[in-house]
Amino acid sequence: MIESISIGLGMGIIVIAAILALIFGIRNITYGKSDLKRVLAMAVPFVIFGIAYAITGAIDQSGMITLLTLMSLMVLGIVISSARRTFNI
Numbered sequence: 001m002i003e004s005i006s007i008g009l010g011m012g013i014i015v016i017a018a019i020l021a022l023i024f025g026i027r028n029i030t031y032g033k034s035d036l037k038r039v040l041a042m043a044v045p046f047v048i049f050g051i052a053y054a055i056t057g058a059i060d061q062s063g064m065i066t067l068l069t070l071m072s073l074m075v076l077g078i079v080i081s082s083a084r085r086t087f088n089i
Contacts, residue, residue: 021042048065049063
């Protein structure tokens with residue numbers, strides 16, 4: 001019982017934070033304080049999660065797919081940036 005409440009509260013906090021980030025991101029774009037590309041980069045995990053959820057239909061599996069995908073993209077980015085610095089590309 002307590003696990004369900006904790007998970008629900010955690011998900012609620014995440015949803016509230018995502019909504020606030022969206023609101024303030026739009027506000028900063030309209031005021032010219034932020035670049036559109038930087039704000040859209042923050043949406044990448046939500047898009048990946050949405051696609052994974054549409055495919056699997058389960059939140060827990062979608063979360064793991066999102067985690068593994070983002071970790072893979074991070075490793076790929078590190079490898080590419082290291083190769084660029086090593087070979088002066």
